[in-house]
Amino acid sequence: MEHILHLTKDNIQQVVDASMEQMVVLTFWAQQHAESVQMQSLLEQLATQQAGRFILAKVNCETESEIAQYFQIQSLPTTLLLDKGRPVDGFAGVQSADDVNALLDKHLPAVWEASFNDIKAKLAEGNLSAAELADVSNLLKQVHVDSGERADVTLVMADVYIMQGALEQAKALLSNIGLADQDSYYQNLMAKLALAEEAADTPQIRQLQTDYDQTQSHATAILLGKALHGAQRNDEALAVLFAILQKDLSAENGDVKQAFMEILTALGQGDALANQYRRKLYTLLY
Numbered sequence: 001m002e003h004i005l006h007l008t009k010d011n012i013q014q015v016v017d018a019s020m021e022q023m024v025v026l027t028f029w030a031q032q033h034a035e036s037v038q039m040q041s042l043l044e045q046l047a048t049q050q051a052g053r054f055i056l057a058k059v060n061c062e063t064e065s066e067i068a069q070y071f072q073i074q075s076l077p078t079t080l081l082l083d084k085g086r087p088v089d090g091f092a093g094v095q096s097a098d099d100v101n102a103l104l105d106k107h108l109p110a111v112w113e114a115s116f117n118d119i120k121a122k123l124a125e126g127n128l129s130a131a132e133l134a135d136v137s138n139l140l141k142q143v144h145v146d147s148g149e150r151a152d153v154t155l156v157m158a159d160v161y162i163m164q165g166a167l168e169q170a171k172a173l174l175s176n177i178g179l180a181d182q183d184s185y186y187q188n189l190m191a192k193l194a195l196a197e198e199a200a201d202t203p204q205i206r207q208l209q210t211d212y213d214q215t216q217s218h219a220t221a222i223l224l225g226k227a228l229h230g231a232q233r234n235d236e237a238l239a240v241l242f243a244i245l246q247k248d249l250s251a252e253n254g255d256v257k258q259a260f261m262e263i264l265t266a267l268g269q270g271d272a273l274a275n276q277y278r279r280k281l282y283t284l285l286y
Contacts, residue, residue, distance in 0.1 A: 001014070001018050001055060001056075003014075003051050003052055003054070003055055003056065004044060004047050004048070004055075004056045004058070004066060005028065005049055005055070005056070005057055005058070006008055006057075006058050006059075006060065007057040007058060007067060007273040008060045008063075008064060008067075009064065009066065009067065012067060014140055015055070015057050015082075016082070018055060018265075019055075019084060020082060020084050020085065021053040021054055021080045021105060021158060021211055022054065023053075023055070023080040023081060023082070023104075023108055024054065024055045024057050024072070024083075025043060025047070025054050025055070025056050025057065025079065025080070025081055025082070025104075026057050026058075026059055026079065026080040026081075026082070026090075027040050027043050027056065027057070027058050027059065027079050028059045028061055028071070028073045028077060028078045028079070028080075029058065029059070029060060029076075029077055030040055030060065030062045030076055031060075031062060032062070033076045033077070035076070035077055035093070035094050036048055036076040036077035038077075038094060039079065039094050039095070040058055040077070041058055041166035042095075042097060042100065043079065043100070044056065045097075046097060046100060046101070046104075050055065050104075050111055051088060051200045051246065052114055053104075053108055053111060054104065054108060054121055054142060055110075056167035057082075061073065061076065067275075074091050074092070075093075077092070077093065077094065078090065078091075079091055079100075080091075081103070081107055083107065087103075088107065088232075089102070089103060089106070089107060090204075093101075098166060099158055110143075110146070110147070111146070112143045112146035112147050112265065113147075115139060115143050116143050116147070116156075118142065119136055119139055119140060119156065119170050120156065122136060123136065123156070123159075125156070128163075130164075133163055133164050134162060134164070136160055137160050137161070137164060137253055138159075138270075139159060140153070140156065140157045140160060141157070144157055147225050151178070151181035152181075153261060154173050154176065154177060154247075155173075155174075155177065155181075155185055155186060155189060158170040158174050158189055158193075159189055160175040161190075162189065162192050162193055162196055163174065164232075165196070165200075165251070166230075166232055166234075167196050167197055167200060167232055167233065167241070168232070168233065168234060168235045168236075168273070169272075169273070170189070170193055171193060174190060174193065182230070189281065199238075200232065200233060200261060201231075202227070202233040203229055205224070205227050205228060205233075206229060208220060208223055209224060212224050212240070218244060218251050218252040218255070218256055219252060219255075220243060221240055221256065222236075222241070222252065222255055222259045223243055224240055224270045225241045225259050225260070225263065226239040226259060226263075229263045230238070234263060234267060234273055234274075235273055237263055238260065238264075238273070238277045240261060241256055241259055241260040241263075242260065242277060242280060242281070244256050245257060245260060245281070245284060248282065249284060249285075253257075260277075260281070264277060264278060264281075
């Protein structure tokens, strides 16, 4: 069902049925009543901004007087919240957007919860491409903030990071989960993370690490940094290269700095780890 519609005798039963699953906001108005038109416009804006959170059903009292009588509307504008077929709250007169949102928040899940449920449904479908996973990851970052970094959102975010191979980010998120929230899903993610980390610890990386530990060769450090980056172990990759840059910005004729910058560029502007190391580099440059 559309999230904004005109309520009539023809569709009223359909709307009442819809209220069994989703909150319906009824706004009663008339063209000749300026305040009711103003209230209707505000509710349309909120319904558009929060698309899918509730259904806005507009009742034109000039053409649908029987519906207005049924709901015993005494004045315009009047707004009612319909839940499971019956009015549960409402107000008469014009209200501000903040007041309307406060009323909606009393009866509806938080705005971020709808996005979170959509994300979980998409993940449940499986077989997401790398681009789709990246989109989900970006959406989750905002949901994570909006939810106050709730544990259930954090766990899903860690799961997506593991799917993307961003094991350091997943590990950091999971380390912040308290004992009370370390449920079976958490245990499953810890097991997935351990397996992924084991798979990322390739013989090539182990050999390069050994060679670098023995020789401290800048050329070997570059190869190690790139191999670690390829295994999504970016924190380790940047740490190896930055330790050299702290001592010599032009190490290996500038090749160390170039490899370092290539990894930062690959991580992107919005990546927290990349931003952290960009700031560190700026302190060396300036």
